[in-house]
Amino acid sequence: IHTRPDPGREQRKGAPEVILGATKETTQIISMAHGLLAGTGRAIISRLRPESVLPLQTEFQAYTVRTLAAARAMAIYRPDYIRKQTGGHIGVISAGTSDIPVAEEAGLIAEEMGCRITTIYDVGVAGLHRLFGPLRELLTQEVDVIIVAAGMDGALPSVIAGLVPVPVIGLPTSIGYGLGGNGVAALLSMLQTCAPGLSVVNIDNGVGAGITAALIANRVAQAREHQSR
Amino acid sequence: IHTRPDPGREQRKGAPEVILGATKETTQIISMAHGLLAGTGRAIISRLRPESVLPLQTEFQAYTVRTLAAARAMAIYRPDYIRKQTGGHIGVISAGTSDIPVAEEAGLIAEEMGCRITTIYDVGVAGLHRLFGPLRELLTQEVDVIIVAAGMDGALPSVIAGLVPVPVIGLPTSIGYGLGGNGVAALLSMLQTCAPGLSVVNIDNGVGAGITAALIANRVAQAREHQSR
Amino acid sequence: IHTRPDPGREQRKGAPEVILGATKETTQIISMAHGLLAGTGRAIISRLRPESVLPLQTEFQAYTVRTLAAARAMAIYRPDYIRKQTGGHIGVISAGTSDIPVAEEAGLIAEEMGCRITTIYDVGVAGLHRLFGPLRELLTQEVDVIIVAAGMDGALPSVIAGLVPVPVIGLPTSIGYGLGGNGVAALLSMLQTCAPGLSVVNIDNGVGAGITAALIANRVAQAREHQSR
Amino acid sequence: IHTRPDPGREQRKGAPEVILGATKETTQIISMAHGLLAGTGRAIISRLRPESVLPLQTEFQAYTVRTLAAARAMAIYRPDYIRKQTGGHIGVISAGTSDIPVAEEAGLIAEEMGCRITTIYDVGVAGLHRLFGPLRELLTQEVDVIIVAAGMDGALPSVIAGLVPVPVIGLPTSIGYGLGGNGVAALLSMLQTCAPGLSVVNIDNGVGAGITAALIANRVAQAREHQSR
Amino acid sequence: IHTRPDPGREQRKGAPEVILGATKETTQIISMAHGLLAGTGRAIISRLRPESVLPLQTEFQAYTVRTLAAARAMAIYRPDYIRKQTGGHIGVISAGTSDIPVAEEAGLIAEEMGCRITTIYDVGVAGLHRLFGPLRELLTQEVDVIIVAAGMDGALPSVIAGLVPVPVIGLPTSIGYGLGGNGVAALLSMLQTCAPGLSVVNIDNGVGAGITAALIANRVAQAREHQSR
Amino acid sequence: IHTRPDPGREQRKGAPEVILGATKETTQIISMAHGLLAGTGRAIISRLRPESVLPLQTEFQAYTVRTLAAARAMAIYRPDYIRKQTGGHIGVISAGTSDIPVAEEAGLIAEEMGCRITTIYDVGVAGLHRLFGPLRELLTQEVDVIIVAAGMDGALPSVIAGLVPVPVIGLPTSIGYGLGGNGVAALLSMLQTCAPGLSVVNIDNGVGAGITAALIANRVAQAREHQSR
Amino acid sequence: IHTRPDPGREQRKGAPEVILGATKETTQIISMAHGLLAGTGRAIISRLRPESVLPLQTEFQAYTVRTLAAARAMAIYRPDYIRKQTGGHIGVISAGTSDIPVAEEAGLIAEEMGCRITTIYDVGVAGLHRLFGPLRELLTQEVDVIIVAAGMDGALPSVIAGLVPVPVIGLPTSIGYGLGGNGVAALLSMLQTCAPGLSVVNIDNGVGAGITAALIANRVAQAREHQSR
Amino acid sequence: IHTRPDPGREQRKGAPEVILGATKETTQIISMAHGLLAGTGRAIISRLRPESVLPLQTEFQAYTVRTLAAARAMAIYRPDYIRKQTGGHIGVISAGTSDIPVAEEAGLIAEEMGCRITTIYDVGVAGLHRLFGPLRELLTQEVDVIIVAAGMDGALPSVIAGLVPVPVIGLPTSIGYGLGGNGVAALLSMLQTCAPGLSVVNIDNGVGAGITAALIANRVAQAREHQSR
Numbered sequence A, B, C, D, E, F, G, H: 001i002h003t004r005p006d007p008g009r010e011q012r013k014g015a016p017e018v019i020l021g022a023t024k025e026t027t028q029i030i031s032m033a034h035g036l037l038a039g040t041g042r043a044i045i046s047r048l049r050p051e052s053v054l055p056l057q058t059e060f061q062a063y064t065v066r067t068l069a070a071a072r073a074m075a076i077y078r079p080d081y082i083r084k085q086t087g088g089h090i091g092v093i094s095a096g097t098s099d100i101p102v103a104e105e106a107g108l109i110a111e112e113m114g115c116r117i118t119t120i121y122d123v124g125v126a127g128l129h130r131l132f133g134p135l136r137e138l139l140t141q142e143v144d145v146i147i148v149a150a151g152m153d154g155a156l157p158s159v160i161a162g163l164v165p166v167p168v169i170g171l172p173t174s175i176g177y178g179l180g181g182n183g184v185a186a187l188l189s190m191l192q193t194c195a196p197g198l199s200v201v202n203i204d205n206g207v208g209a210g211i212t213a214a215l216i217a218n219r220v221a222q223a224r225e226h227q228s229r
Ligand SMILES: Nc1ncnc2c1ncn2[C@@H]1O[C@H](COP(=O)(O)O)[C@@H](O)[C@H]1O
Pocket: A016, A017, A018, A019, A020, A021, A046, A047, A205, A206, A207, A208, G194, G195, H095, H096, H097, H098, H099, H122, H126
């Protein structure tokens, strides 16, 4: 069976191809990773199942391997690979502790696209007072865009989008049970936001949130770049 | 066709029977209102259609008629009827201006059950700074329970339930369009709340929220009563 | 990764922080429990997985550990911890035997918030005659609020709310299969109740029902307190 | 355009063809009614729009016309038509006043199929005490099957199916707003019933409930018939 | 924890209590079965998990044990128990082979309620010619009611209800994948039937279909009984 | 505002552009029709609102106008336009009389694509005996594909696909109320078909069914053509 | 009834307050518009009902009134108001002609936030060849972000996000009927996109898409600004 | 338990009976396969569980066994069985690599029905440039119908149906997570297609897509056959 990888994506889109590990055999991941390493010098794998971690680390001993347990992700680089720094700066906020893995996945992708990440975790609306200090500090550091990961009621992205002057990406997570559980209420609440400037990606789509945020931040950074030159 | 009104409800439940005007002919409302006036001295009609208002006012000229346009509701009293004051105190908060009619409906029922109402309207999460001052004042006045009406994202009840030490009744309103519109996202988000002490009623059910809140406040007030005696 | 516990919740809300055991590693639970024990003298864990019970009992040998198998919950106290008794009194009713675990969870939380609990279990509408006697007795004992746990048709809370003069909290449980299964029909039926004074929490949310009921009962009890002083 | 009426249905099924008036032009109804009158001596029209009533009464002046306003239905008989009496007996119960039209539609069809109808209306679970007396009386009269029409929470059919020794047909009605509104919660709650012996038809399907109940009652009556001969 | 079994159900409803085995521990089933055996001389268990079969057979060696593998069910009788024969006759039809277990469950319950069962299996609409012969024979044998189990498209019950003069109970099964899978399309299609005299129970509810059919058949049989006397 | 009509569609796809009349102003339809007439010599309008019919007939007096009331559609031809006859033959079957307009829409489009249409209307599963004769005749006439329009239970397409050796296009119609109403149950039942060789289009999409069927029939006809040459 | 407008939003968020005209009386709109004109010198009204247009134009004769029929929107400026030009550049693409009003609404808001808009309309995937030329030109002009409005299948935003190196905002429109109609399929398809860098707003939320895009473009433009200084 | 296989299906429909392996015991599959081999000389099993493969290969050693791992399918032939070649030609396209198993299942069935298959895999809309070359080549080879398998956004079938002059069968696959996941968005997007000539089967129904496509292709081929004779 013949597949058609998209080596030109990074060039064309400014966003890397990502291997979705959850639904692939370890051998399939290894083969796809070799392909990407040959083509672009880097392979990123998301939603890695625990049993794939060791075989991948073993296979790619000769490479630089960055394993992010919390994000269930891995990045493998050719020894000579140098990750670019674009100067883009992204805030990543999570409502609860259970939202952190998805938030981390978003952060990882954005970092791999050259952005700097500042995180504020576990500041959900059940105790909103925890949010204001760190958020003020974040804005002082001039982030270009903020990702807000939240499950359950999904209220935090609306609260933040009501306060900050930068675009906010709502990242619903599959946290919560009962009616509207698994992130459905969170996603719907974000789609129904009464705050301006909030767009969303699908439930648990940290990769999508990270790419979108990085495309925004990198475009801003590029403009800044030109300026400093 | 023989119907079976429930004149004993007020006695049994401490909550009045309410005539749902929306799906009834004016003549049917008039006949039911006469029945309730004869039985309990008062008739409350909710979701009154505009065309029913004048005929009702004409029919009940000899009575005291209280028309609440904003709540689309009417209360009719026998001239000798004296509404009891229980001493219960309820806060009614709305997220937007569009949520006010449903909030007013809730308030009206609670007032008819003898409670005092304090309202804070139009303090949604798109501009949360508008909330804190009035909320602090409300808590100073020792309300026994707070109703929070919100449509769209339905985020406000969670924010408030995270802050106050009294039970909160989430009252979703049918505001909002698109996926999760007509109050669905609001209701789901409230059901998924990450804040403690929030229970909900169905979308636009101001009557239900008002009765629940009044049952709570009246029980507290009754205990206070005993005390002061 | 830095988390932000909310030690002030008990103070601010009158409701304890509860650790949701179902989605956490035993080590994570232990660490969070130590944090709460240090802060407030008590740690409550809900939805404990069987494999976590023994390790927790071993870890907290020096503490008082209360394990409620039926509620899949555990409360750990510092030896010097004294649970307050507020004087609030809550009725907890279940429709079937399968609803008991969720009902017990609600009862446990309410007890930890200082309330007294009286339970009536397995009195569903398939044999309604079993209900009336125990319910009459419950009302004689002057409960301040009643929680009714029901899955499948979810009819019992409406039946009870039609009969009693106190607020009722509907607690749908994830019992039932086919269309409307897993508690969906039960929740919707409660939201659509034709009985006055019923508010609801989400499916299986015993913790939410318990906190809401206890906030109500404790406020009433507090008013009674003042009285007796 | 050529249509294929099913004149043999009454013979084959023991149930009459019924013209659904709601979606047809008055002229179309008249033409179809003439067809059925010619074939079977009777035409039944359900969900008649108000504007069709007078033209139909005028058109069929030479016939016996039975107009049931409450059921929004009409039966037209050839002057020589004699409606058979099967001896079947059906109880028809409604939870609220708003459920009466659909209950009446069910009753009408069952009557046209030769059954005797006994009704109990407006005895919903919000005041269950209203139910017991009339229900006991109904059972004394030896009904063969009971139809229970209910909207909103749909709890009444389960309550009744838990009490009576005859088959119960749940007939959900499109009453109720918000989530689970328009009869959805009622239908789901009936499908999830914890009471034995309850089967259901779709929301507002009075015709279906009536035919099913009459098929049952007529089969019982036929067996009784044989006996008395 | 105190439960309230309903020993009077068989007396009151003419339908036995059934133990749902799927969600219970074997020890719990054994204890409940002993209770029912003591009370009524018989215990019926549905949805028995494989691992419970042997322990139950061992425990009840001194009893008559009827194990129906295909129905995943078991009936245990006190040695002196004599199952009544009511004379009711029920047809049970399945569309595919995968629907047979649920059809068998329905048949078992009906048999335990004293009815005679005649089955026609695997005659779905994908090859409708297989249906007509057996169906004609069934009608010759004068069944009082027909249960039709079908998953996937759920078309068979409508086809049969269009042909036979007895009430039909639609029994949707959780067969089928994709949109409308797990019996949802089957149930909805039955609710939307264009054929007269079809009522339904929930997906996979063989017990409910069996009880409803037996209540109908037994009432007819009882009338026949009286006749022959 | 600049729009981009697709004049090449007929050439590229072998299917004409169709103007959806329901959501367009009459003037907009007229302008688009002139465009298509200029380009291809023909304009087809579907879902024409009644108020647009006369103005269109007036505007295009100099043209050949074909108005199909039942299909709510119109075809306008340049006087010199000659509709090709491909030799494709399509059967169009409807379950009820209410499905006829959508069936006619499908037939019209197929005719405009050069096919011959043979219709069988009102042969739903509530009286299946009406189907067999006409269907046998249809197969004798060698249709290349059959469209089956059905609402409510949507059972007919599965029944037919189980019988015929040609591809069947299921065309669900928005007939039916209650759960699964407006064609939803019909569509789901068709998607879940247990019969081989049935593919579907969306509810009420007569245009889509007609184009698909005509693409199939025309390809067969083209092969036949080549043969006869 | 006291409302709390949010005059500081423009300052705080960089996005103007917008009056949703659809659900407001003309007098209410006029009063709110006066408020905003007094505060910020400009009032923007979206989803204006036709009957409100003339009264508003009359009321604000002394002001500059910009009416955008296609977008059903209006902007009113104090005579001295000067709309800032930020230098941000946004592409707005629509799939069909029916999507244009929502696309125009998005464009209007972005223009009011100081951005330049370039539109490509009616280039849906039914004839994809129409897209490539205009899209290439758009990219040459260096847009900072692209909004893609699409109803029905919602496929166009994914196609475009696969091709361009800038962030794409998916704007589903309520076009389409049947299952997944009213924009639901379009929204879900965008949420499920396999293309990188696509975030979405709710169905028909042109205002939300416009604000999000403008926040992005303005941040880029601001960086460019600094550069050119 | 007596089942009724449909040996005449192949004769009647031109489509083979297929054993759905997923829900059957290996012994059951073996017995059914023997039945089909005896009747038609061939047995096809779809959705074979891994543990059934070896036992089947062992059991049918004396037969020709074709195992298609990627399609999770197996075809067993009597040694003397000769698969007919109809001359029908079908294109099978997949959007991603994850859609390949379902695409292969469709291809297998079509091959077993005598068609020739040409595949293009992994050409999704995230990188549309990969599609055009292979698609042009496919059209040159004169396929009679194209199956397009796609999960997630389901956009590819619409894109292709906009380009090609043959009927397209949309085959949604259960790929994708979050809202609209498991193929739901893909199916809905295909049902909502704005491209002409696209019909669909249910999610993951490769068998259904294969049979439909083969029925079309074989009918065309048959006409061609006649021609060449
Ligand atoms: N965690 C993730 N969430 C969403 N998309 C992903 C994720 N990981 C990889 N992808 C994308 O999913 C697509 C997988 O397609 P395929 O592997 O061809 O079936 C690629 O375009 C990846 O960029």
